[in-house]
Amino acid sequence: MALVLLLAAAALPFVVSNYRVFQLTMVLIYAIALLGLNILTGYNGQISLGHGAFYAIGAYVTAILMDQYGVPYWLCIPAAGAVCLLAGFLFGLPALRLEGVYLALATFALGVALPQLLKYKHLEAWTGGVQGITLIKPDPPLDSILGLKLNPDRWLYLFTLAVMVFMFVLGWNLLRGRVGRALIAIRDHPIAASTMGIDNALYKSLAFGVSAMFTGVAGALGAVAVAFVAPDSFTIFLSISFVVGMVVGGLASISGAIWGALFIQFIPNVADQVSKAAPWAIYGALMIAFMYVMPTGIAGALRLAWRRLQRRTGRGSQAAP
Amino acid sequence: MDAFLHQVFAGLATGGIYASLALALVMIHNATRLVNFAQGEMAMFSTYLCWTMLQAGWPYWIAFVATVVLAFVLGIAIERIVIRPVERAPVLTAVVVFIGLLLILNSLAGWIYTYTIKSFPSPFPSKAPFGLTMVSAHELGAIGVTLVVLLLVYLFFRFTPLGLAMRAAAQNPDSSRLVGIRVGWMLALGWGLAAAIGATAGMMVAPIVFLDPNMMTGVILYAFAAALMGGIDSPGGAVAGGFIVGVLENLVGAYLIGTELKLTVALVLIVGVLVVKPAGLFGRVIVQRVRGRSRAWKPSPPPNSRRSRPPRSREACAAGRSAGRSWRSSCCSPPPPCPSW
Numbered sequence: 335m336a337l338v339l340l341l342a343a344a345a346l347p348f349v350v351s352n353y354r355v356f357q358l359t360m361v362l363i364y365a366i367a368l369l370g371l372n373i374l375t376g377y378n379g380q381i382s383l384g385h386g387a388f389y390a391i392g393a394y395v396t397a398i399l400m401d402q403y404g405v406p407y408w409l410c411i412p413a414a415g416a417v418c419l420l421a422g423f424l425f426g427l428p429a430l431r432l433e434g435v436y437l438a439l440a441t442f443a444l445g446v447a448l449p450q451l452l453k454y455k456h457l458e459a460w461t462g463g464v465q466g467i468t469l470i471k472p473d474p475p476l477d478s479i480l481g482l483k484l485n486p487d488r489w490l491y492l493f494t495l496a497v498m499v500f501m502f503v504l505g506w507n508l509l510r511g512r513v514g515r516a517l518i519a520i521r522d523h524p525i526a527a528s529t530m531g532i533d534n535a536l537y538k539s540l541a542f543g544v545s546a547m548f549t550g551v552a553g554a555l556g557a558v559a560v561a562f563v564a565p566d567s568f569t570i571f572l573s574i575s576f577v578v579g580m581v582v583g584g585l586a587s588i589s590g591a592i593w594g595a596l597f598i599q600f601i602p603n604v605a606d607q608v609s610k611a612a613p614w615a616i617y618g619a620l621m622i623a624f625m626y627v628m629p630t631g632i633a634g635a636l637r638l639a640w641r642r643l644q645r646r647t648g649r650g651s652q653a654a655p
Numbered sequence: 656m657d658a659f660l661h662q663v664f665a666g667l668a669t670g671g672i673y674a675s676l677a678l679a680l681v682m683i684h685n686a687t688r689l690v691n692f693a694q695g696e697m698a699m700f701s702t703y704l705c706w707t708m709l710q711a712g713w714p715y716w717i718a719f720v721a722t723v724v725l726a727f728v729l730g731i732a733i734e735r736i737v738i739r740p741v742e743r744a745p746v747l748t749a750v751v752v753f754i755g756l757l758l759i760l761n762s763l764a765g766w767i768y769t770y771t772i773k774s775f776p777s778p779f780p781s782k783a784p785f786g787l788t789m790v791s792a793h794e795l796g797a798i799g800v801t802l803v804v805l806l807l808v809y810l811f812f813r814f815t816p817l818g819l820a821m822r823a824a825a826q827n828p829d830s831s832r833l834v835g836i837r838v839g840w841m842l843a844l845g846w847g848l849a850a851a852i853g854a855t856a857g858m859m860v861a862p863i864v865f866l867d868p869n870m871m872t873g874v875i876l877y878a879f880a881a882a883l884m885g886g887i888d889s890p891g892g893a894v895a896g897g898f899i900v901g902v903l904e905n906l907v908g909a910y911l912i913g914t915e916l917k918l919t920v921a922l923v924l925i926v927g928v929l930v931v932k933p934a935g936l937f938g939r940v941i942v943q944r945v946r947g948r949s950r951a952w953k954p955s956p957p958p959n960s961r962r963s964r965p966p967r968s969r970e971a972c973a974a975g976r977s978a979g980r981s982w983r984s985s986c987c988s989p990p991p992p993c994p995s996w
Contacts, residue, residue, distance in 0.1 A: 381747070428926075431933045435690050439883045440929065443922035446876065450919045574754060581751045612766035618758030622737065625752050629744045 343495060347488040355487045356559065357599060362494045363555045364595035366501050368579050369588065370548025375577075376586035377509060378541040379521030380429070381438045384445030386573035388418050388546040390565075392553025394452065397467040397563040398460055407472045407558045411497065414554035415547045422546020426539035445573040452565040466564025469557065494555050501548060506588055508544070517541055518586075549576075582624050584633025593632035597624075661790065662909045663902055668794035669863065669877075670901020671801030675856035676878035677885070677893035678808065679849035684887050686825040686845040687738075689746065692753040695875025696760035697733070697850050698857035699868060701726040703768050705858055706775060706866060715778045719858060723851045730850025734843040742842075764868040775861035797859040804855050805894055808848070821845060873918065877904060880925045886938020895937065900925065 347355045371385045392414040399405040399413060425444065432440050452461045461467070474489030484492075508514060516537050519527035528534045557563050575598045583594025605616035628635035676694060683691045701722050708718035737756055741749045779796035812818035823831040824841035832838050856878075857871070864870045881900040885892025903924060908917040934940045 614762035621755035
């Protein structure tokens with residue numbers, strides 16, 4: 335089942351237009367970022383309203399490495415991940431003292447502050463100031479694969495897909511085992527968790543670090559895919575979008591990250607088509623509507639539907655013989 | 656020295672506006688455990704309504720009162736229609752609904768009134784009274800209006816039966832329902848009041864920042880910071896926090912680093928304060944006990960008590976309250992702490 339889905343996803347760029355391929359690449363990138371945020375907020379219960387900052391750090395690390403040092407793009411991605419892991423871990427240490435809305439404010443401050451810092455004139459030599467940095471889209475290493483023609487967009491999509499699968503397997507492995515159980519225990523009951531021998535401080539700051547790493551990798555891929563970074567593409571609105579995507583997709587759910595990414599990538603376009611005058615009003619209304627209908631997110635609703643279906647078919651098969 | 660005092664007064668004027676909005680945030684938080692992200696946009700929308708009335712030729716103060724009343728009604732309507740369905744939903748679900756509300760209000764304002772920046776009149780004379788030079792009349796007026804609003808809110812909660820009922824509904828919904836208080840309507844009233852307070856803040860800040868759909872973005876951020884700095888469950892703290900943040904913001908901007916990084920430095924300072932005092936300057940420290948069952952997804956009230964202060968008797972509580980303590984110092988039965996999220 336998973337393999338079929340994967341093959342379908344890999345075949346997708348060869349049947350749709352280049353612009354759609356780019357949009358789908360962004361969906362994959364957002365999915366990685368949302369999974370990162372979900373590790374922190376969904377599984378560990380620490381609210382972050384500033385994950386756009388880590389996305390921006392990842393993007394800028396990549397852009398600076400590519401632009402100033404000529405590092406190939408595929409090497410930049412682990413580098414961006416490592417930098418963000420460290421940044422997230424360090425930010426997680428003071429954040430240990432804060433909870434709930436207070437933590438939300440601290441991360442919000444981070445999300446607001448970072449774009450301003452990127453514009454700061456003493457860092458301009460590195461960041462390019464307000465103008466940002468323009469990159470060159472990488473060429474595909476092969477002209478064609480299995481007789482299908484590759485172009486930069488398609489190649490980037492496949493590359494992103496591979497990274498995403500890798501990150502999702504990594505996340506899945508992390509969350510289903512000891513570490514995942516420890517994170518959930520801390521979310522549900524910090525005191526009980528520490529009496530069970532879980533080092534709360536370590537796990538919480540590690541969750542911050544790992545979450546930042548996922549988002550940083552997404553940011554790095556985003557920089558390569560868009561081929562341009564500027565402070566204004568990483569405003570607080572990006573962070574808010576991440577939170578919206580995570581909640582709409584489904585908290586504490588790995589597949590929810592993909593649904594959420596689809597939502598934040600495509601629903602604004604839909605809203606724009608519905609009403610040119612006030613597209614964001616439509617977007618907001620859709621957001622509220624989604625929450626009314628599916629308070630546990632798309633993934634939660636699907637899980638519920640699946641369980642109901644199973645129960646019904648189970649009863650049906652028992653009644654049949 | 657003159658310049659310094661001028662900065663302080665300007666800070667107090669904007670601080671008063673932050674204080675009003677922060678108070679609105681705290682009111683909604685105390686009633687529902689939620690931080691209303693759309694508070695600023697609600698205030699912005701009310702200010703536009705006031706602008707419409709002024710364009711129609713109404714005198715300022717009549718338009719002012721009409722706007723406050725209208726904002727009150729709209730606040731109730733929003734609670735009844737939009738917020739009620741997610742009252743019992745997980746906190747982040749409610750947060751997304753608030754964000755949706757924010758986008759809707761912002762976009763509607765842009766659609767109806769366009770995004771061009773409009774000037775908004777100040778009701779106060781252009782020259783300051785008593786020949787003061789370091790403070791403008793509007794700043795003095797804004798401080799005055801803020802203080803009047805705060806006093807009214809205090810008197811309302813402290814001395815009217817309705818105010819008492821609202822406090823009771825916020826503190827202990829179940830018991831309040833048993834004694835015949837309509838808790839749902841009390842929450843709606845709280846929203847209405849918060850919206851009305853926000854509307855006055857919007858009308859006071861509009862002459863300074865000018866009127867456009869995004870005028871509240873910076874203001875609500877500082878108000879949010881002010882509320883948290885004072886402690887999100889403490890109304891007095893929110894007001895103090897508002898003035899502190901206002902003065903801090905102005906002084907930092909004027910003397911340390913210029914306007915470019917003003918927001919950043921102010922926020923970093925506030926977060927610094929929070930790291931030292933995680934429940935805010937005046938907030939209650941909540942001590943939590945381990946209970947048998949997880950309360951992860953439902954905001955049910957776990958037992959908790961004030962650190963270093965055993966639960967007091969009802970009489971002691973009443974005594975404490977009549978001794979003029981803050982109008983929602985909840986010593987009998989502390990409200991549930993902010994659920995894990």
